[in-house]
Amino acid sequence: MGVDLHISTGSSIPIYRQIVEQVCHAVVSGAMRPEDQLPSVRELAERLVLNPNTVARAYGQLVRDGVAEARQGKGVFITERRQVYSDAERSRRLDLAIDNLVNEALFLGIEPADVRDALDKRLRALKRQEPRNPTHQARRS
């Protein structure tokens, strides 16, 4: 059954992006590893009660982002992690993500210092929980 993906219809985030983000997150956190197979387009579509096209779109995005690769007639598989984007592009995307955060904070009327503290706390939590790869070695099916 791999990883339990779930989507929330009614969110403002498009369904296909929810799938992409959950898979990315699973990969980054080590819950999914290279060579792991994603559920087939049809199966996931059925499980999540979605149109197969929507799932296919998500998978296509993952392939373009270098997170997964499609093997004709076999399925879609997680790939070895690799840096697809240039430094400039990565920094551009980081800036976009930061803009989103800052805008949300401004909108909520949260003080800059509080935003920074919240981020620091989150990053520190990350470091503690994530020696990552080696510890997950046991999780091979």
Add this chain to the structure above:
Amino acid sequence: MGVDLHISTGSSIPIYRQIVEQVCHAVVSGAMRPEDQLPSVRELAERLVLNPNTVARAYGQLVRDGVAEARQGKGVFITERRQVYSDAERSRRLDLAIDNLVNEALFLGIEPADVRDALDKRLRALKRQEPRNPTHQARRS
């Protein structure tokens, strides 16, 4: 010169939200205060080279959010400050936004320290442009 709004076309954030957020920010930071008048829809549209509909929609949202109120025939005015969201809600939404940022950074393979630096830089840029101390002044009428 009043509020000094600026929008960036080409951002993923809709223009009308940019306006909403900047007004909210101005209110939170004290750059705009209760009873201050917002520029007229027509004037702001002209100044920012926008479709008046876009400005109108932003003002509508501000009114719905309780940040401003429309006075027929007079204009739109900032209302008494009040918390639109509960503290719990604000903190929840901030955490969500932070999760998004952190996930994107992890996906891009960017170091936590670099994320913090980028945010700090962005927040410092904010501070520099904001402290237009309570010497507020409605722009024209």
Add this chain to the structure above:
Amino acid sequence: MGVDLHISTGSSIPIYRQIVEQVCHAVVSGAMRPEDQLPSVRELAERLVLNPNTVARAYGQLVRDGVAEARQGKGVFITERRQVYSDAERSRRLDLAIDNLVNEALFLGIEPADVRDALDKRLRALKRQEPRNPTHQARRS
């Protein structure tokens, strides 16, 4: 009317890729320049007798590749050229393209030396025809 895109149904290359490649080519050759607007999804779909979704897919790809950007309610525009992919990724993609060429040549029974000569000829033709940017300056609408 911008650039005259045309597709050939019945080719083994998917229609959406044909569009992508033609726009890329137009950009690289200077026939389209930053800020130029692409035909609207609906218009191009009608002109090429395609489903709008197919055109949208092509445009989406261009946006993801950093060749164009979508402005809500305005249209899709060519962006300033920028390096989206990392060196490793670019070399990976070049290798894929070279594999395709070599495989076709093997299939056709063409000698390696002849492949190299044909490529050299093509590259030399490029250099001659393409001082590129400055000479196109006049072509602003």
Add this chain to the structure above:
Amino acid sequence: MGVDLHISTGSSIPIYRQIVEQVCHAVVSGAMRPEDQLPSVRELAERLVLNPNTVARAYGQLVRDGVAEARQGKGVFITERRQVYSDAERSRRLDLAIDNLVNEALFLGIEPADVRDALDKRLRALKRQEPRNPTHQARRS
């Protein structure tokens, strides 16, 4: 060891085409000659860990292309060498393939010299693995 076919899963080229191309290549280079017998479908499928259907499809294509012929109950054999495509057709197809490569390189912003180098490197790799001089020998039966 006969033909020494190898396939690379994960390539964008379908497996069955890889087989077709490698056999064509072997014929062109003299590694296989008229009357040589190809490995049986079952054997090759087993050796390459493929679905027998895939091998059968490749052999079918070779027969359709006139490169090989099936002899009922005996096996599949290389036929007398003959040009499947006219010179003009071959040159046209080569030019198309070269255009694809050059377009991709331009899009990626790769220097012509680097394209040539990459191709040279690839062709040299080919030559090294090919010259299994006319000491041909059908593998088993």
Add this chain to the structure above:
DNA sequence: GTGGTCTAGACCACG
């Protein structure tokens, strides 16, 4: 008017 998302269902290529 613009693009973005989603559904429904068809057909093809590949294994």
Add this chain to the structure above:
DNA sequence: GTGGTCTAGACCACC
């Protein structure tokens, strides 16, 4: 069985 492409047509957000 798998994924890939395309069509048709709906609904939404934004300008």
